[in-house]
Amino acid sequence: GAGVSQSPSNKVTEKGKDVELRCDPISGHTALYWYRQSLGQGLEFLIYFQGNSAPDKSGLPSDRFSAERTGGSVSTLTIQRTQQEDSAVYLCASSHRVNTDTQYFGPGTRLTVL
Amino acid sequence: GEDVEQSLFLSVREGDSSVINCTYTDSSSTYLYWYKQEPGAGLQLLTYIFSNMDMKQDQRLTVLLNKKDKHLSLRIADTQTGDSAIYFCAEAPMDTGRRALTFGSGTRLQVQP
Numbered sequence: 001g002a003g004v005s006q007s008p009s010n011k012v013t014e015k016g017k018d019v020e021l022r023c024d025p026i027s028g029h030t031a032l033y034w035y036r037q038s039l040g041q042g043l044e045f046l047i048y049f050q051g052n053s054a055p056d057k058s059g060l061p062s063d064r065f066s067a068e069r070t071g072g073s074v075s076t077l078t079i080q081r082t083q084q085e086d087s088a089v090y091l092c093a094s095s096h097r098v099n100t101d102t103q104y105f106g107p108g109t110r111l112t113v114l
Numbered sequence: 115g116e117d118v119e120q121s122l123f124l125s126v127r128e129g130d131s132s133v134i135n136c137t138y139t140d141s142s143s144t145y146l147y148w149y150k151q152e153p154g155a156g157l158q159l160l161t162y163i164f165s166n167m168d169m170k171q172d173q174r175l176t177v178l179l180n181k182k183d184k185h186l187s188l189r190i191a192d193t194q195t196g197d198s199a200i201y202f203c204a205e206a207p208m209d210t211g212r213r214a215l216t217f218g219s220g221t222r223l224q225v226q227p
Contacts, residue, residue, distance in 0.1 A: 004156075031213070033214060033215075035215075042217060042218075042219050042220070043202065043204075043215075043217035043220075045214040045215065045216070048213070048214050056214070059214065091156060091157065093157075093215075095213070101145070101206065101213050102145075102147070102159060102162060103147075103159075103206075103213075103215060104159060105149070105156040105157040105158075105159075106156050107155060107156040108155075108156050
């Protein structure tokens with residue numbers, strides 16, 4: 001079956017612009033996660049959605065970052081007023097939430113802020 | 115909080131075994147994972163083990179867990195050039211509802227032909 005997909009694969013933007021990154025989880029997976037991978041910080045958890053529960057936003061680095069998940073499926077991560085330190089690969093993962101909760105990752109979106 | 119540590123680099127010759135080590139700090143029951151990342155790609159799940167297990171084998175991969183020392187290792191038998199990648203150890207504490215993964219810094223495995 002199809003895995004987790006993300007778009008765009010690459011995004012170059014200018015400092016101060018807003019960007020939206022999209023994630024399509026594996027069909028039937030109720031949990032969805034966003035992570036960020038950067039050279040200086042490694043892999044960091046950003047936000048977690050589980051079903052209809054309120055998301056866990058404890059990993060978001062600033063209020064410029066937000067995410068939503070519509071209809072319990074597709075998720076969008078929005079970064080407002082991008083800064084150069086936002087440059088990273090943004091990874092999305094989903095899990096079934098019932099069995100092992102193993103997280104399956106998408107290919108990521110590489111964001112470059114000039 | 116949780117902390118996961120790995121050595122940064124490992125070089126082996128093709129056909130040898132590779133052993134990648136990881137230590138973690140969380141004392142609650144947890145799942146422990148190994149992911150592989152090839153250049154420009156996302157994270158590929160290799161295997162996982164629950165913290166009440168000592169060992170898990172899956173084809174060329176063997177995971178060993180020392181709960182007392184909180185030490186996890188991944189052994190790759192008959193290492194091939196296609197195994198060259200970055201390997202991440204990660205844990206997911208069970209006593210949190212979040213299940214977000216805490217990753218190590220990754221070990222870059224270089225396989226010499």
